Amino acid sequence: MSITEKVREIAANARQASLEMARIPTGVKNDMLLKMAAGLEKDTPHIIAENRLDLEAGEQKGLSAAMLDRLMLDEKRIKGIADALREVAALPDPVGEVTKMWKRPNELMVGKMRIPLGVIGIIYEARPNVTADAAALCLKAGNAVILRGGSEAIHSNLAIAGVLQGVMGNMGLPTAALALIPFTEREGVLEMLKQEESIDLIIPRGGESLIRFVVENSRIPVIKHYKGVCHCFVDAQADFAKAEAIIVNAKTQRPGVCNALETLLIHKDAAAAFIPRIAATLAGLKVELRGDDEFRKYAQGAKPATEEDWQAEYLDLILACRVVDDMDGAIAHINRYGSLHTEVIVTGDYSNAQRFIREVNSSCVLVNASTRFADGGQLGLGAEIGISTTKLHSFGPMGLEDLTTTKFIVYGDGQIRS
């Protein structure tokens, strides 16, 4: 059987298995996840041995030390993966929730009930923990899942998926509901992206080039985000101590992630008092500042900012800085250069806080808090399957509920339409 035939078969079997997954009671799903966690811990030596093969191949291919570290599994990391499955087991099951219900004048009771999406494809890069994490979230929400990990992690991914499938088989659950594409050829992923009859949604997890490749080749809807150009606006009436703490946290706590701060906007009335202070603090933390002329009046060490700086997702200890006339100026800048990811206002003014919340339509809008809270776990979703900066279906960090949809349910007593 060719690669394309095999991928088509995997997708068709997953579609069939998804019908069964949609009906499995919560208790059985949770039991399955707990047994998967135990199975991973029990098979740790086998998983580490398979992971070793990936590491050896990676060294020969000349992967960077950072890549190899992301790839590496040891006992502690496998325990971490197992614990993440236990956390998913402990989350409430979204399937079957009636999100609302109302009565019509003809006494029909009409409601909306959460149901699984069906079959979800996850396409990801070198981290083998995604194999277990993403599978657990998709299965808990009653879906079938087709995983396609990076070729660098193929042995590790097959070993982890094998353990999870073994648990499902032992429990009499359909193992086709947790499929891993066993090929590293690009042909396999391209064929997967054509299975629009079998797969309902594709979620790519990885760098911008992976995401663009998926979007350009998929016939299936894709939920994605390309980048996070996150802004912080320091208003005239801001508490400067809070503003400083938020900016430092948002820029320096983990500069390489999508919810890190990239652009600082400062109200002109706060410029003289706040810029020297924040510039000194950030300089002490080795953050390079690139500012407009107005900003550089108060921060001599800053380099001049160019048009590219307003568009940049640095993912590094660099911050673009600009003085704006007022709230309108801040919102106009965000509308022009933002990526719809995450924006923060630091203000003590009630009306400005409410206006920023209302008028800035990025996926996560915060008052007086760090951009780093734009994360499924931090916001209280329990776990995160990905993040969306497009508005259809989901917008922002996505949890279990985002792996479901709702159907209309109607309880009648013989009603007909007149």
Place this chain on the structure above:
Amino acid sequence: MSITEKVREIAANARQASLEMARIPTGVKNDMLLKMAAGLEKDTPHIIAENRLDLEAGEQKGLSAAMLDRLMLDEKRIKGIADALREVAALPDPVGEVTKMWKRPNELMVGKMRIPLGVIGIIYEARPNVTADAAALCLKAGNAVILRGGSEAIHSNLAIAGVLQGVMGNMGLPTAALALIPFTEREGVLEMLKQEESIDLIIPRGGESLIRFVVENSRIPVIKHYKGVCHCFVDAQADFAKAEAIIVNAKTQRPGVCNALETLLIHKDAAAAFIPRIAATLAGLKVELRGDDEFRKYAQGAKPATEEDWQAEYLDLILACRVVDDMDGAIAHINRYGSLHTEVIVTGDYSNAQRFIREVNSSCVLVNASTRFADGGQLGLGAEIGISTTKLHSFGPMGLEDLTTTKFIVYGDGQIRS
């Protein structure tokens, strides 16, 4: 300026105008809709004169009487269009609704707030009333809208859109938020479907060939349904009088629409008692029955059903009929042949009713009520912009809420991530 350049300009201007539309207060939007209704009534003679041009061209092109009737506008129909705008004005504004809010352990208040989708493209056929209906719903939900109606109605559509744009202009609102593609060439719609940077969602309204054309050519997400193969399952413990009333209503009240009944499934224990009765009633209403062997034992007049009958959306006075062993048989048939549109169980059995609601994952699942209730107005959505039988974003009849998404909002007091 070429057609493609003009379409790109329309889309880019709509994107810009959508930022303004998103901020307009509810009262202003409602006032705008009421003035639009009055404007249409006031300009009735002009609209009728323009409609006459379409009718004359249609007669020359040899459009069918039914098509010409759908195209025709008179004073009464224009009053109907105006009243529909008043109904949209009376609906609650979905924008700004906080659908939920919760507190995190660090005292952050996290919520989800409804916001407009942005720019919505509507592609439709010969009914000029859609020009006003669809525009009103999109604008009320804070979006910009780009309309592309059928070439047969171009004069009528331009006249209606002109009145609505005139109201927006007089009120100082951005007229680019209500655009009508003024070209009837296919080039225009193809270019529209490429504007993924400016348009967030395409909703096609019309026959299957229009919808397939849009899906195949769009780079923008499309919400659609191809067909409705709706099922009614009469359980062993059904009230036969209710079952008969529901089947007659679902099949005959308006056979040409997507929520009409197409396939009847009957529990084998109800076959002997119910089939002769329903067959006689339907024969009296000129409904042609096509049954499997078991059904035809009790309904001699029925023709034999073939595999194609189980897949058919007749949109006519024809009904496919099959006897099934039990609920499992009914659900298996629906899973295999259904279109995820609408399914009904008629039963007096509590557990079977609940099981059908839980396990049948079509967009609308009813107990003891006609399939004809699968409609935005009938379900209480206030108005319907379309219907979706794919699960992403919306599933089933879509109202104002389906033209929005939600963003995360976070109220903090200086919190940073540790």
